[in-house]
Amino acid sequence: MLYLSKGEHMEQIYHNTFLVIVLSVLYAVASLNFGLSTYMLNGMPIVVEQDIAEMSYGLIHAGGFSAGPFICIDSTDRPEIWHLVLRHEYQHYMQTAVLTPVGCGIAYSFEQLVHGYENNWFEIEAYNAQFDDFVLDIFYWNSKEVLHVEWEW
Amino acid sequence: MDSIYNNTFLNLLLTVVYATVAISFGSSVISLTTDPVVIQTDAVSENISFLNYIITPDVNNYAELRGSYQTYMQKAVLTPIGYHTIIFTEMALYGIDKSQTFLLKEKELSKLYDEQFKVFYLNEFKKIKIYP
Numbered sequence: 001m002l003y004l005s006k007g008e009h010m011e012q013i014y015h016n017t018f019l020v021i022v023l024s025v026l027y028a029v030a031s032l033n034f035g036l037s038t039y040m041l042n043g044m045p046i047v048v049e050q051d052i053a054e055m056s057y058g059l060i061h062a063g064g065f066s067a068g069p070f071i072c073i074d075s076t077d078r079p080e081i082w083h084l085v086l087r088h089e090y091q092h093y094m095q096t097a098v099l100t101p102v103g104c105g106i107a108y109s110f111e112q113l114v115h116g117y118e119n120n121w122f123e124i125e126a127y128n129a130q131f132d133d134f135v136l137d138i139f140y141w142n143s144k145e146v147l148h149v150e151w152e153w
Numbered sequence: 154m155d156s157i158y159n160n161t162f163l164n165l166l167l168t169v170v171y172a173t174v175a176i177s178f179g180s181s182v183i184s185l186t187t188d189p190v191v192i193q194t195d196a197v198s199e200n201i202s203f204l205n206y207i208i209t210p211d212v213n214n215y216a217e218l219r220g221s222y223q224t225y226m227q228k229a230v231l232t233p234i235g236y237h238t239i240i241f242t243e244m245a246l247y248g249i250d251k252s253q254t255f256l257l258k259e260k261e262l263s264k265l266y267d268e269q270f271k272v273f274y275l276n277e278f279k280k281i282k283i284y285p
Contacts (some may be wrong), residue, residue, distance in 0.1 A: 010227045010230055011226065012221065014226040014229060021197065022187070023181070023185055026183070026184045027179075027181045027182045027232065028178070028179075030174070030175075030180060031175050031177075031178035031179035034171040034174045034175035034178065035175040037175075038168055038171045038172045041171070042166045042168060043160070091155070094154045094158040097158060098154050098167065117172050125154065127196070
């Protein structure tokens with residue numbers, strides 16, 4: 001326990017290297033977390049098209065995934081499901097924007113643990129939304145340009 | 154989530170809250186790892202602590218600057234939002250004046266310390282030591 005005297009509470013913490021490192025890391029994560037959400041609430045998703053299996057050294061086999069402001073779509077998948085995957089992942093993008101990346105990560109993991117992938121609330125919502133018509137601006141990373149995507153089923 | 158995300162009012166509200174929290178934590182990271190930036194100017198009549206800046210009318214006034222340095226450390230550890238929340242809560246719970254709150258009393262007490270500390274003096278663009 002810290003020895004506190006003469007009202008020197010803050011000095012004890014501020015000049016303790018270990019505590020400063022711990023606080024700095026925690027606060028930096030929190031700042032990044034809320035900063036990313038601020039961007040995601042107002043900015044467009046950054047869409048990357050990649051061979052996901054190759055990129056993840058065979059660990060991930062999916063049509064796409066969303067991580068913070070990035071949406072990754074598998075380039076080896078059938079082109080006719082491109083818009084479906086984009087809309088599905090865009091739903092996760094919105095979930096993350098509203099709940100913040102850390103908040104959404106915790107809630108998603110909890111759902112996954114309790115209900116499994118099929119009944120995960122976040123996935124159910126994304127699957128329900130993936131056949132919606134949509135109009136969306138994206139930053140397409142592969143060609144480094146803003147694309148206006150309009151889709152009707 | 155679409156309904157929240159696409160609701161202009163809620164989106165704006167969340168944006169303001171999240172941006173404020175992000176700046177609060179970000180400012181604390183800078184304050185925890187760097188010395189305060191001191192600006193001397195006649196535009197202010199008393200010391201003002203804002204994010205990682207201390208704006209002062211007299212950089213040679215040790216007591217006042219030490220008080221501001223104490224506030225700087227408090228905000229670094231508690232984050233600016235946490236700092237103001239604690240003061241406000243103490244005032245509301247105990248019905249006391251702001252100057253009687255724990256953090257402000259600690260600040261006043263720190264003015265009596267006789268230890269040197271370092272600041273980045275922006276007017277001369279160099280790090281200086283402040284002596285009692």
